[in-house]
Amino acid sequence: MNTICTLNDLIAYLYNDTQxxxxxxxxKTIDNNEEVAELYQDMIAISKVLDxxxxxxxxxxxxxIMHYARLTAPF
Amino acid sequence: MCKQQISDNELVALFIKxxxxxxxxxxxxxxxxxxxxxxxxxxxxxLANDIFQDTFIKVINTLRNGNYNEEGKFLSWVLRIAHxxxxxxxxxxxxxxxxxxxxxxxIFDTLPLMDSNIExxxxxxxxxxxxxxxxxxxxxxxxxxxxMRHYGNMSFKEIAEATNVSINTSLGRMRYAIINxxxxxxxxxxxxxxx
Numbered sequence: 001m002n003t004i005c006t007l008n009d010l011i012a013y014l015y016n017d018t019q020x021x022x023x024x025x026x027x028k029t030i031d032n033n034e035e036v037a038e039l040y041q042d043m044i045a046i047s048k049v050l051d052x053x054x055x056x057x058x059x060x061x062x063x064x065i066m067h068y069a070r071l072t073a074p075f
Numbered sequence: 076m077c078k079q080q081i082s083d084n085e086l087v088a089l090f091i092k093x094x095x096x097x098x099x100x101x102x103x104x105x106x107x108x109x110x111x112x113x114x115x116x117x118x119x120x121x122l123a124n125d126i127f128q129d130t131f132i133k134v135i136n137t138l139r140n141g142n143y144n145e146e147g148k149f150l151s152w153v154l155r156i157a158h159x160x161x162x163x164x165x166x167x168x169x170x171x172x173x174x175x176x177x178x179x180x181x182i183f184d185t186l187p188l189m190d191s192n193i194e195x196x197x198x199x200x201x202x203x204x205x206x207x208x209x210x211x212x213x214x215x216x217x218x219x220x221x222x223m224r225h226y227g228n229m230s231f232k233e234i235a236e237a238t239n240v241s242i243n244t245s246l247g248r249m250r251y252a253i254i255n256x257x258x259x260x261x262x263x264x265x266x267x268x269x270x
Contacts, residue, residue: 008246011253017230046256050225053206054107055114061124062102065131069095074139 005029005036014043083149091138102131105150108226109157115210115218116161126164130157154227155237158219209259217252220245 005026012018013026030037083104089097109130114123133156137143143152210218219238223229224245229237234245 007250007254008243011246011249012231015224015231042257043253046253046260047225049206049260050210050221053210054111054226055207056107057110057127058120058124061128062106065102065128065135066095066099068132069098069135072135072139073093073095 005033007039010036010040010043014040014047087138087143087149091141098135101149105153108150109153112154112222112226113157113161115207115222116158116215117164118211122164126157126160129160133160148228151223151227151229151233154223154229158223158237206256206260209256213252213255217248217255220248221252224249 009018009022009026013023018026030040081100083101086097086101090101106127110123110127113126113130114120117123117126130153134153137156210221213221216238220234223234223237224231231242231245231249235242238245240248
């Protein structure tokens with residue numbers, strides 16, 4: 001990997017957690033380095049897979065939370 | 076006409092004023108991320124449901140007591156509560172999940188290998204379930220960072236503060252998690268698509 005773009009940098013970039021100058025540097029590296037570009041594409045894909053893996057709590061739990069909220073309402 | 080979604084902080088303000096529908100909207104908006112975050116740590120749906128309920132009861136009480144800092148991100152705050160309750164649970168059980176924060180640790184041996192004759196096309200549900208399993212099998216500290224960063228939208232600085240480590244350590248844990256996930260996905264020939 002290019003020395004100006006570490007994997008940590010790429011991860012921070014993926015999550016919009018980089019400063020402007022670093023962002024430009026990383027984007028340049030992605031544009032010019034096939035290996036980094038491929039890794040970055042995989043990271044985007046992993047991030048999408050993580051989004052697809054969400055699960056929903058039991059419906060009755062959400063209902064019981066709302067029940068608690070109504071029961072303890074100060075008004 | 077473009078209908079703009081009401082923000083979390085606006086819903087919080089409405090709830091504090093007594094609008095319970097606002098709370099319901101907040102729960103519906105974030106329940107999947109909060110519940111999944113808990114479930115991935117405790118790996119038990121009944122327990123995850125209990126902690127999810129306790130989390131929102133604490134949210135309700137804190138909001139009503141006026142102790143919520145509006146400047147913060149609502150979801151990150153809720154996930155921090157969920158995370159603390161989960162840690163409390165493990166402490167109560169006197170068994171913290173093992174944390175292997177080294178490059179040498181391999182989770183690959185613990186995962187069932189896919190049959191090479193299996194069909195090329197794997198339906199989405201199977202992939203999702205497998206990915207969940209992959210995340211569940213990550214070392215606790217890596218999983219913690221994935222959950223906080225990916226589902227909680229917390230910055231690495233916030234994660235570092237919440238977990239009492241340096242920013243570099245939290246970035247490093249995320250790095251190992253992504254390397255692990257990428258390798259598992261490639262080894263298991265799961266189709267990655269960035270489209």
